[in-house]
Every structure is written in structure tokens, then in C-alpha cells.
Amino acid sequence: GIQVEQSPPDLILQEGANSxxxxxxxxxxxxxxxxxxxxxxxxxxxxxxxxxxxxxGRLSATTVATERYSLLYISSSQTTDSGVYxxxxxxxxxxxxxxxxxxxxxxx
Amino acid sequence: xxxxxxxxxxxxTEMGQEVTLRCKPISGHNSLFWYxxxxxxxxxxxxxxxxxxxxxxxGMPEDRFSAKMPNAxxxxxxxxxxxxxxxxxxxxxxxxxxxxxxxxxxxxxRLTVV
Numbered sequence: 001g002i003q004v005e006q007s008p009p010d011l012i013l014q015e016g017a018n019s020x021x022x023x024x025x026x027x028x029x030x031x032x033x034x035x036x037x038x039x040x041x042x043x044x045x046x047x048x049x050x051x052x053x054x055x056x057g058r059l060s061a062t063t064v065a066t067e068r069y070s071l072l073y074i075s076s077s078q079t080t081d082s083g084v085y086x087x088x089x090x091x092x093x094x095x096x097x098x099x100x101x102x103x104x105x106x107x108x
Numbered sequence: 109x110x111x112x113x114x115x116x117x118x119x120x121t122e123m124g125q126e127v128t129l130r131c132k133p134i135s136g137h138n139s140l141f142w143y144x145x146x147x148x149x150x151x152x153x154x155x156x157x158x159x160x161x162x163x164x165x166x167g168m169p170e171d172r173f174s175a176k177m178p179n180a181x182x183x184x185x186x187x188x189x190x191x192x193x194x195x196x197x198x199x200x201x202x203x204x205x206x207x208x209x210x211x212x213x214x215x216x217x218r219l220t221v222v
Binding site for chain 2: 030
């Protein structure tokens with residue numbers, strides 16, 4: 001199956017800092033999603049982005065499908081941004097494979 | 109829509125007991141998924157239903173696990189008998205597969221088998 005690798009595994013930020021999370025995938029995809037798992041364990045949808053660029057407030061994402069990677073940008077980070085960010089990719093539009101996640105800690 | 113609804117949120121059971129997890133998908137979605145999250149293995153797909161029919165159950169760990177979807181608005185994941193290594197968070201997700209839209213996850217059921 002498709003391999004999904006995320007980097008870095010851990011990220012510690014000072015409040016207000018910007019950061020970039022990366023997701024590499026081993027095959028072409030029909031579906032690519034970014035999720036935030038908050039400290040209560042909830043998986044919150046951030047972006048559905050098999051290609052192109054999207055923005056939502058302080059978050060934005062870019063997927064370069066031809067080069068098999070996606071980036072998640074967090075700007076002006078806040079303590080509420082802490083948690084684990086997962087990238088999940090699917091070549092068939094039904095079987096999401098998750099990366100191991102990036103654990104983000106934002107310090108006040 | 110209230111999103112994907114799972115119950116119970118937490119379940120503690122003794123080894124050997126039967127456990128049933130429940131899921132109500134988002135209305136109108138044609139596909140339902142059960143995932144399991146553990147520290148060792150991360151998030152992994154257990155089974156995928158499309159139009160209430162199991163399509164891919166290759167992720168179901170063993171015969172102790174079974175899943176059903178009797179109608180478009182309800183699914184169960186059953187473990188019988190449960191073992192301590194089944195302790196994990198179990199997520200249900202639903203999606204309109206084929207429409208190029210995202211999957212949505214429920215809040216999960218944290219299962220502890222003692």
C-alpha cells in the first residue's frame with residue numbers, strides 16, 4: 001500500500017512563530033487530507049487537498065501531486081494549535097493511510 | 109448534521125468479555141470505515157463498507173473482530189472475546205466515496221481491556 005511519511009516528528013514553537021509540516025507519499029493520490037488531533041483525541045478535518053493550495057485562517061496547505069508531497073503551514077501559532085497533525089493519503093479514494101504524525105507543542 | 113456519532117465514548121471491560129462499539133455515519137454518505145489507533149501502530153483501517161456492504165476487511169486483526177452495517181445509518185464493531193491487546197481508540201469515519209470529498213471522523217471510543 002501507499003507509504004506516508006511526515007516530518008518533523010516533533011515541533012516545539014513559541015507562540016506567534018510560523019512553521020511548516022511536511023508529508024511525503026509514495027504513490028499518486030485521489031485523496032489527501034490533513035487532520036489535527038487535539039488533546040482530547042478528536043480528529044479534526046483541516047484540509048482536503050489532493051492537489052493545489054488552500055487557506056483557512058492561519059492555516060494553509062499545498063499539495064504538489066506530481067512530486068508526491070504536501071505541506072501544512074501554521075502561521076502566528078497559538079497554544080490552541082498544540083496537538084498532533086496527521087497527513088492521510090489514498091490512491092483509490094477510499095483507503096486513507098495515515099502518517100505517524102507531527103506532534104506540535106506551542107508554548108506561551 | 110451532527111457529524112459521525114460513536115458510542116460509547118469510553119469502555120472498560122474485563123478480558124474475555126464481549127465488546128460492541130457503535131457508529132452512526134453522516135446522513136447521505138455512502139461509505140463507512142472503522143479505524144483503530146494505538147501508540148505502536150498509529151491509525152490503521154480495519155474495515156470499509158460501501159452502501160452497507162463490506163468491501164475491504166483486510167485490516168481486521170483476527171476472527172475475534174467482526175463488523176456489521178445493517179442499514180445506512182448504523183454500524184457495529186464487535187470484539188469477542190476481548191483481550192488486553194485490543195485496548196486502543198476505535199474511530200468510525202464516513203465519506204461520500206466517488207464524490208471527491210473528505211472523510212469525517214467520529215470522536216472515537218477509548219477501549220480498555222483489563
